Amino acid sequence: METLVLKNNSADIEKSIQILRCGGLVVFPTETVYGIGACAENDEAVRGIFKAKERPLDNPLIFHIGDVSLLDDLVLEVNENARKLMDKFWPGGLTLIFKKKPGVYDLATCGLDTIAVRLPDSEIAREILVGLGKPVVAPSANVSGRPSGTRFVDVFDDLEGRVEAIFDEDILEFGLESTVVDVSGEEVKLMRPGAVSLEEIEAVVGKVVVPENLNKKIADESEKIISPGMKYRHYTPRASVILFEGDDAGKLLEEFRKEKLSEESKVLTLEFATVEEASREMFAAFRRADREGIDYILVEAFCDEGLGLGLKNRLYKAASKIIS
Numbered sequence: 561m562e563t564l565v566l567k568n569n570s571a572d573i574e575k576s577i578q579i580l581r582c583g584g585l586v587v588f589p590t591e592t593v594y595g596i597g598a599c600a601e602n603d604e605a606v607r608g609i610f611k612a613k614e615r616p617l618d619n620p621l622i623f624h625i626g627d628v629s630l631l632d633d634l635v636l637e638v639n640e641n642a643r644k645l646m647d648k649f650w651p652g653g654l655t656l657i658f659k660k661k662p663g664v665y666d667l668a669t670c671g672l673d674t675i676a677v678r679l680p681d682s683e684i685a686r687e688i689l690v691g692l693g694k695p696v697v698a699p700s701a702n703v704s705g706r707p708s709g710t711r712f713v714d715v716f717d718d719l720e721g722r723v724e725a726i727f728d729e730d731i732l733e734f735g736l737e738s739t740v741v742d743v744s745g746e747e748v749k750l751m752r753p754g755a756v757s758l759e760e761i762e763a764v765v766g767k768v769v770v771p772e773n774l775n776k777k778i779a780d781e782s783e784k785i786i787s788p789g790m791k792y793r794h795y796t797p798r799a800s801v802i803l804f805e806g807d808d809a810g811k812l813l814e815e816f817r818k819e820k821l822s823e824e825s826k827v828l829t830l831e832f833a834t835v836e837e838a839s840r841e842m843f844a845a846f847r848r849a850d851r852e853g854i855d856y857i858l859v860e861a862f863c864d865e866g867l868g869l870g871l872k873n874r875l876y877k878a879a880s881k882i883i884s
């Protein structure tokens with residue numbers, strides 16, 4: 561299939577809405593990462609997402625809506641915690657897991673009785689969603705297992721020929737996926753740290769349950785899996801990511817670079833001035849490293865605060881070695 565490249569103008573946004581209406585796939589930017597969108601009501605299109613992304617069929621998709629009124633067709637109830645979080649963080653980088661309305665959208669939710677919903681804030685995403693007037697399911701725009709796409713070149717690399725259209729408009733706000741929080745029960749549970757920090761969420765709903773194995777290597781498959789997506793290897797560039805942790809992380813990194821790597825190895829050391837910069841740049845840097853044939857990416861872990869928690873989570877999953 562030939563993939564159209566679209567720009568941020570009203571004619572192209574209208575074109576993308578038409579494509580979605582006809583059951584096609586459109587890659588569009590959000591304030592977090594790029595998503596591969598399909599009209600949620602079209603099963604054939606939803607199946608197309610799993611295929612284009614090579615995504616396992618048991619990993620459910622996030623529903624994106626342009627207006628809160630669409631929630632009624634998706635969820636069974638909106639409890640007080642959910643309401644408070646929606647009021648504070650929608651539109652924005654927070655995905656909420658609700659009890660699903662029975663019998664709907666089984667394909668995209670992988671038959672679960674819960675459903676993930678997000679109301680994004682970025683201009684293009686909102687215009688598409690409001691224009692279509694229907695929920696759009698959209699996973700991050702990358703082939704499964706690879707780093708999420710935050711730049712046009714990267715999503716084009718992965719998905720050209722697999723989708724009907726791709727917007728050529730880079731993400732500049734977060735560059736890290738939305739935070740996923742389960743509000744389907746009495747307690748609020750963190751499923752995936754991301755663009756909205758845990759501190760910000762706790763300021764609204766009080767203590768949030770954080771899984772013990774959140775920032776642990778998932779090598780031990782016997783550990784309880786809290787979110788379907790968390791059992792898969794994720795965010796990995798072709799280069800080996802070596803993560804350094806602890807008070808001596810900087811020193812350990814230097815030692816490793818000098819003593820453990822051969823002269824011929826192509827090495828990239830990632831350094832960021834702030835977590836915000838790291839968030840915007842990290843996935844893009846992974847992709848660039850692959851294009852440049854880098855063998856090793858060396859990086860120091862982040863602290864658990866703010867965007868740091870989500871960044872650390874992605875690094876843990878991407879790392880082939882953690883040195884502390």
Ligand code: TXA
Nearest residue numbers: 592594595620621674675676699700737738787788789
């Ligand atoms: O920022 C984002 O969230 C991006 C943009 C495009 O919106 N989307 C995204 O989607 O990251 P994806 O599919 O790459 O990640 C969605 C995560 C997966 O880990 C999936 O397992 C989880 O959300 N998820 C979806 N529905 C769920 C459910 N009902 N219960 C638990 N986890 C769910």
Ligand code: MG
Nearest residue numbers: 699700701708
């Ligand atoms: Mg993803």
